[in-house]
Amino acid sequence: MSHLANLAILLPFALPPAEMANDLLRVLRACKTPALAMLLARAPSPAIERFDGFSHALPHEIWLARQFGLDRGTQGSNSPPLACAAMRQLGLPAEDGVWFVLNPVHLHIARDHIVLTDARQLDLTEAESRHLFDTARTLVEEEGKLLRYGDAKTWFLRADDWKNLQTATPDAACGHNIDIWMPQGDGERAWRKLQNEIQMHWHIHAVNDAREARAAKPVNSLWLWGGATASLQAKPATAPTICELPSQLAVYAPPGSASAQADNKLIASDQLIAPALAGDWGAWLQQLHALENEQLAPALEALQSGALKQLTLVLSHNTALAEFVITRNSLRKFWAKPSLKKLLV
CATH class of the missing domain: 3.30.70 (Alpha-Beta Plaits)
Structure with a gap:
């Protein structure tokens, strides 16, 4: 990973639903997701936002719309434009x-x-x-x-x-x-x-x-x-200037975001959405384990090496979104043992 000041990783449905959380965390511990456990344990308490279960957009959809100035101020009463x-x-x-x-x-x-x-x-x-x-x-x-x-x-x-x-x-x-x-x-x-x-x-x-x-x-x-x-354009106030978004989510970002050169980057994954919507928790666990290797472990390594100054993990389920901000200094809290407990939002 090249040097970055800030990296945000958006993982929709990475938070397990309350009714399944304890069982899923038990299996996750056995599956071994050490990078995720380390990052969560060393992060300060997350900023948590809760949403109405009848919202007309999911938490990660509302979050993305806000990043790129497309939220319309509706707080979930309408779909993003x-x-x-x-x-x-x-x-x-x-x-x-x-x-x-x-x-x-x-x-x-x-x-x-x-x-x-x-x-x-x-x-x-x-x-x-x-x-x-x-x-x-x-x-x-x-x-x-x-x-x-x-x-x-x-x-x-x-x-x-x-x-x-x-x-x-x-x-x-x-x-x-x-x-x-x-x-x-x-x-x-x-x-x-x-x-x-x-x-x-x-x-x-x-x-x-x-x-x-x-x-x-x-x-x-x-x-x-x-x-x-057609006149409505994304007008982000503090949006990331480099975006790697799957096609389903890329529509939120203004044209040119993917190729812009700057030190603020957003990566999003849609790998957990379909399994979560289907209630296929076996597939959800497999995909989260894949994300551990593809995104979370490299991000932790970049923090440890100094190639990355700050990492923000944006995790959600259907009624909540949590933002964990981790810096290199955060990782020095050696007394905080790796744990997935902070996924219980």
């Missing part, structure tokens, strides 16, 4: 107007409610998505709206009269009864009407017939979120 940034990321011009991200999804019908499942599990192909998109576009245009194709998982809807519509990120709503997370405000009824029409056409679509024939989940709905205008 990412649609136009996502369009640019996918090579689409962000035209004037109000744009929303539109994700093809699978809604699971439970006994007395409907649950949004993780779109990562759909394995939607480009060809399938294109066919479904064509059907949806016809219906969208009949309502006087515009639909643009980004990639198999990501489309964009322009609806200028829905500017004040409050939405939720798909990960915030994932696994829950969707009623609480459905769009609310101006355009709410119009969206539900359009959504229902698309759902009815997709119900008898050849794409879903073929998916069900091979025991794949049907694509039976769309998730609307991230409303933004």
